[in-house]
Amino acid sequence: MIKRGLVLSAILLIITAIGCSKSEEAPVVQFLNEGPNKDLDLPFSEAVRVGDVLFLAGQVGNVPGEMGLVEGGIGPETRQTMENIKTVLERYGSGMEDVVKCTIFMADIAEWGAMNEVYRTFFKKPYPARSALGASGLALGAAVEIECIAAVK
Numbered sequence: 604m605i606k607r608g609l610v611l612s613a614i615l616l617i618i619t620a621i622g623c624s625k626s627e628e629a630p631v632v633q634f635l636n637e638g639p640n641k642d643l644d645l646p647f648s649e650a651v652r653v654g655d656v657l658f659l660a661g662q663v664g665n666v667p668g669e670m671g672l673v674e675g676g677i678g679p680e681t682r683q684t685m686e687n688i689k690t691v692l693e694r695y696g697s698g699m700e701d702v703v704k705c706t707i708f709m710a711d712i713a714e715w716g717a718m719n720e721v722y723r724t725f726f727k728k729p730y731p732a733r734s735a736l737g738a739s740g741l742a743l744g745a746a747v748e749i750e751c752i753a754a755v756k
Contacts, residue, residue: 630654635695639668650695657697657753661708662687663745670743677714677746681721684749689725697753702731704752710745712737718747 634648641649651658664673664680667690673683692698709718715735723730731751741748 638691638694642668643670649691652695652755655755657692657695657701657755659688659691659751659753661706661742661748661750662691663741663743663748665743665745672743672745677709677711677717678721680746681718681749684745684747685722685725688749688751692751692753696755698756699725700727701753701756702726702751703754704732705734706750707733707735708738708741708748709735710738710741710747714746722749 630653633652635650635652636648638649647660649660662684664683665671665687666673666683667687673679688702689699692701707718707722709715712735718735738748
C-alpha cells in the first residue's frame with residue numbers, strides 16, 4: 604500500500620511539474636493596415652489582431668481609398684459602412700458571421716430606425732451584441748460610424 608501511494612504521489616508530482624513548466628505566451632498583437640486607405644496616411648490601423656480576435660477601427664461610408672462619403676444620407680452611408688466592414692473583415696480572415704460586437708455612432712440618433720433597416724441586412728440571427736449612441740459630430744461629417752470586434756477563423 605505504501606508503494607502504491609508513493610507511485611501515485613510521484614505521478615501527481617510529474618503532472619504538476621509538467622503543468623507548471625508550460626509558460627503561457629502572451630498573444631501576439633498585429634497592427635493591420637493593408638487596405639486602400641493605407642495611402643491616405645491616417646493616424647490609426649484599420650484593424651488590430653490580438654490572438655484570435657480582430658478589432659476594427661470605426662468605419663464610415665466613404666468609398667475605399669477616398670476621403671469623400673457616398674451621397675444620399677443615412678441609408679447609403681450605412682450600406683457603404685457595412686460593405687467597408689465586410690471587406691476589412693474578409694481581408695484579415697474573418698467575416699460578418701464572426702462579428703461578436705458592434706458599436707454604432709450616429710450624428711443624429713433620430714435616424715436610428717433608418718440605419719437599423721440597412722444594418723440588419725448584413726447579419727443573421729443571432730445578432731452580435733451592439734451599442735448605439737448619438738454623437739455631436741463624426742469624422743468627415745459622416746451620418747454614421749460603426750466599429751466591430753470579430754473572431755478570426
